[in-house]
Amino acid sequence: MKHVELGTTRIQTSCLGLGTVELGLPYGLSKEPPPADNVCIELLHQAVAGGISYIDTAAAYGRSEELVGRAFGSRADRPTIATKVALRDEQGRPLAAADQRQHIEASVQRSLRLLQTERLDILKIHSAADAFLHDELVGAMQDMVDRGMVGAWGASTYGMAAPADALAEAKVRVLQIAYSILDRRLSAQILPRARNNGVGIVLRSVFLQGVLSDRRRDLPDSMAALARAAESAAQLAAESDLSLSDMALRFALYGGAGDVTIVGTAHEEELRQNLVACEAGPLPPDLVAALETIDIDDPELLNPSAWPDQPVQAK
Numbered sequence: 001m002k003h004v005e006l007g008t009t010r011i012q013t014s015c016l017g018l019g020t021v022e023l024g025l026p027y028g029l030s031k032e033p034p035p036a037d038n039v040c041i042e043l044l045h046q047a048v049a050g051g052i053s054y055i056d057t058a059a060a061y062g063r064s065e066e067l068v069g070r071a072f073g074s075r076a077d078r079p080t081i082a083t084k085v086a087l088r089d090e091q092g093r094p095l096a097a098a099d100q101r102q103h104i105e106a107s108v109q110r111s112l113r114l115l116q117t118e119r120l121d122i123l124k125i126h127s128a129a130d131a132f133l134h135d136e137l138v139g140a141m142q143d144m145v146d147r148g149m150v151g152a153w154g155a156s157t158y159g160m161a162a163p164a165d166a167l168a169e170a171k172v173r174v175l176q177i178a179y180s181i182l183d184r185r186l187s188a189q190i191l192p193r194a195r196n197n198g199v200g201i202v203l204r205s206v207f208l209q210g211v212l213s214d215r216r217r218d219l220p221d222s223m224a225a226l227a228r229a230a231e232s233a234a235q236l237a238a239e240s241d242l243s244l245s246d247m248a249l250r251f252a253l254y255g256g257a258g259d260v261t262i263v264g265t266a267h268e269e270e271l272r273q274n275l276v277a278c279e280a281g282p283l284p285p286d287l288v289a290a291l292e293t294i295d296i297d298d299p300e301l302l303n304p305s306a307w308p309d310q311p312v313q314a315k
Helices: 037-049 064-072 097-115 135-146 161-167 190-196 214-218 221-239 244-253 268-280 285-291
Strands: 003-005 012-014 016-019 054-056 080-085 120-128 150-157 174-178 200-204 260-264
Touching: 012 016, 016 268, 037 064, 037 268, 054 260, 064 080, 064 097, 080 097, 097 120, 097 135, 120 135, 120 161, 120 174, 135 150, 150 161, 150 200, 161 174, 161 190, 190 200, 214 221, 221 244, 221 285, 244 260, 244 268, 244 285
Parallel strands: 016 054, 016 260, 054 080, 080 120, 120 150, 150 174, 174 200, 200 260
Antiparallel strands: 003 012
């Protein structure tokens, strides 16, 4: 497993990371419920045994933080663990700026307890959209670092405006973004700027919640344009004797866009396949060039929050 330094955080970690949302709540196209606790914990152990040393979780991922904490506790081979704080109240409404500092403090204390640690390696603002940073929020996040409760902080962003807003703040050290064969919108401006600022880049949604897999065939008519684009990628994969998901992971992992590429799964076989794909190395340059010609006209189709409530058709 290749290891990288995450920007200028001084964190050395694997280039492949494991996302844990599926361990904590129903997620993705299938909305499959999480496995039993012992299955989740064994999957986490298998990921680390396979060379993964970056685990992504969040306070909003159901019981994910608890399971990650139970899996690793104070183990000597404890991986880098990145978690998130959502700036929303219990009803899901955005918090007023005046309430954010107290909320961050409470969320960090809870994460420390559940993850069984005295210091969070990385803390990200969860699902940041549009312009979100202000002096009070920056001060609250940096205070966590200054007090030794957090190693580095950053943001997990959506859209185009939020990443640009994050990079305008020098104290942001980690930026997590959606990136895939079908979603390369940040490549031209945001990613080079992040590199120049020494910001660690974490890629997520490389399978676009299952669209870049066999599940593309189950998309409803309202997502037909997305299905067609995924099918174009699938044809290129077949011509290269690759599975679509294998190709999608290697495209993100070795394309130079990010430092760490997160894959989320709750299944041992999918984890094994992802580790094998990682070991296979970069895609041929001509295949990468062909994939980069695939575009989506409607950017809303790249935002899972805008998808229909029931994206999978009954069979």
